[in-house]
Structure formats: C-alpha cells, structure tokens
Amino acid sequence: MKLVELYIQEVMRRLPEKNREDIALELKSTIEDMLPEEYTEDDVREVLTSLGNPAVLASNYQDRPMHLIGPRYYDLYMTLLKIILPISIAVTFIVLAVSSVLSYSGESSPIEVFLSIAGNGIAEAIGTGMQVFFWLTLTFAVIERTVSSDSQLPITMKGTEWTPDDLKDIPYIPKEKRIPKLEIFGGLIWTVIWSTCYFKASSIVGLYEKSDNERMFTPFFNQDVLIGYWPLVVFLIGLELLLLLRKWKAGVWTKNLAIVNAVYQFIPVLAFMFVFRNMEVLNADFIDRVQELFDASFNFQWLYLTVSVGLLVTAVVNSYDGFKKAYK
Numbered sequence: 001m002k003l004v005e006l007y008i009q010e011v012m013r014r015l016p017e018k019n020r021e022d023i024a025l026e027l028k029s030t031i032e033d034m035l036p037e038e039y040t041e042d043d044v045r046e047v048l049t050s051l052g053n054p055a056v057l058a059s060n061y062q063d064r065p066m067h068l069i070g071p072r073y074y075d076l077y078m079t080l081l082k083i084i085l086p087i088s089i090a091v092t093f094i095v096l097a098v099s100s101v102l103s104y105s106g107e108s109s110p111i112e113v114f115l116s117i118a119g120n121g122i123a124e125a126i127g128t129g130m131q132v133f134f135w136l137t138l139t140f141a142v143i144e145r146t147v148s149s150d151s152q153l154p155i156t157m158k159g160t161e162w163t164p165d166d167l168k169d170i171p172y173i174p175k176e177k178r179i180p181k182l183e184i185f186g187g188l189i190w191t192v193i194w195s196t197c198y199f200k201a202s203s204i205v206g207l208y209e210k211s212d213n214e215r216m217f218t219p220f221f222n223q224d225v226l227i228g229y230w231p232l233v234v235f236l237i238g239l240e241l242l243l244l245l246r247k248w249k250a251g252v253w254t255k256n257l258a259i260v261n262a263v264y265q266f267i268p269v270l271a272f273m274f275v276f277r278n279m280e281v282l283n284a285d286f287i288d289r290v291q292e293l294f295d296a297s298f299n300f301q302w303l304y305l306t307v308s309v310g311l312l313v314t315a316v317v318n319s320y321d322g323f324k325k326a327y328k
Helices: 002-012 017-034 041-051 054-061 071-102 110-146 164-169 181-199 223-250 255-276 284-293 300-326
Strands: 206-211 214-219
Touching (some): 002 017, 002 041, 002 054, 017 041, 071 181, 206 284, 223 255
Antiparallel strands (some): 206 214
C-alpha cells in the first residue's frame, strides 16, 4: 500500500491545496476498486502503471493547462514568431544604421563606422528579438489560459480550425524558385544604407589619409552638385522599394517578376552613367589630390568607363539569374 500512498502524494503535490483532499479520496477509491481482494505488490505496480505518470494524471484534474502554449495555438504562435521576429530585427537595424550615418561627424573612418553599426546592430537585434519573444509568448500564454474551448485541434492564421479547403489558399512553391525573406531584408537594409550615405556623401565617401598622427579626409563628391540629382535618387529608391515589395508579395520567381527585375537592373546603371558624365560631381580637391598621388597620370575617364562596364556586367548577371530561377 505504500506505493499507492506515494503515488497519491505525487499527484496531490501538483494540485491546488483546496482540491487535494477530495481528489485524494477519489483517487484512492479508484485504485482500491482496480486492485483484487488479495493483491500483491505486482498488482499495485500494474494498476499504477495503467494510471500513468502522476504529473499527467494531475494535469487531467486541473482546470488550467500545465504547458505554456498548447497544441491548439502552438503552430499559430510559431508562424507569427517567424514573421514578426525578422521584421522587427530588420527595422531595428535600419533605424540604427540610418541614425549612425546621419550623426557621422567625420572623426572616424568608414570602416570604424561600419564595425560600430555591425556591433551595435547585433546587440540591438538580440535585445529586440528577446523583447518580441517575451511579449508574443506572454500573449499566447494568456490566450491559452483565458480562451476556453473543448477542442484542442490547432487553429490556423484565420483563427479557425484547419480544413482541406485551407490547402486552396497555399501556393505550391518549388525550393529553387523561392525568394528567401532574408534576401528581401538584405535588399531593404542595403537600400536604406546607400540612400542615407548619398545625403551624407561629402562626410563619408572620400580619401582617408593619416600622417603625423593626424587624419586627413578629402571628400570624393562635390556635395552641392551631387545633391542636385536628388529627384533621380529618390526615383531609384522608390523603384528599389517597389521591386522588393513585389518580391515579398510574390515569394517566388515568375516570368513577369524576372522581366521587371531585368528592367530595374539596368536603370541604376543608366542613372550612374548619366550623373557621372558630369565631372563636376567630383570634388576638385579630390581630383587634385589623386593626381598628386599618381603624378598626374590618373585617368578619371577610364575609371568612369571601368565602373560603368562593371555595373553593366553585374546587371546582366542579376537579370540572367532572375530568368534562370523563373524558368526552373
């Protein structure tokens, strides 16, 4: 009988104090009914085995679940976590990068700024991730304990139980044609960084030299001339954001998306060639300093042509890659 008493004790210690006495009497009576008149220890073991783990049995007596998030909401919880977590981390990183670039005073090199953004970005991303995880988990834990239902079947994003009709809303996406969300977030971060750098170009992009423990910085651009192209830059930013939005909505490479992507790839190249055909966009002091370093042999026209060809090749490769994935 000692095993029975220990079993009942294990069940009771997991229950609220006010219910223990009644449930203990009920459980003891149930066990006695299951035992034969002249029972042995093996009979007791067999009965207790059939009743199962005391923790599981105790949970059956409880009005509230013993798990944090049950099977009814777990799939919905994980789906929302996978959507909200990367978005919040990307937004945090973008805000940090933009504020760092806008507050850049020119006292440190771009590499130091980049390392600072990367380091602080990782720390901020971890903090944001923990906040999102905590509040979303807390929300679902509250829902688990406040929304009562006789069914434990998982619910979908629509808030209803799954039916075969839900399959009609799910597109079939082969792995080779899928557009990773990471690619879209990376593109968004890149857009924000380069567009922010454009408006701070005279403070960031240039020639950094160090001599006699003194840092010298010669801006690459003539900011007054460069900023005159801001409508074109805003147009490019808008196009890039629209392309990222189309990729997000489609989630898969299609023929139409590949065509749109191919057209977009060449527009920034044409914009570059249009802007930099005007040599006044370059800072005169920068040109003089480079010619001084290269004994007046540096040819900026060759640099312009080399970069233009490089951008054209990159555009062709990216366009081909889009069509290749679309036709797989």
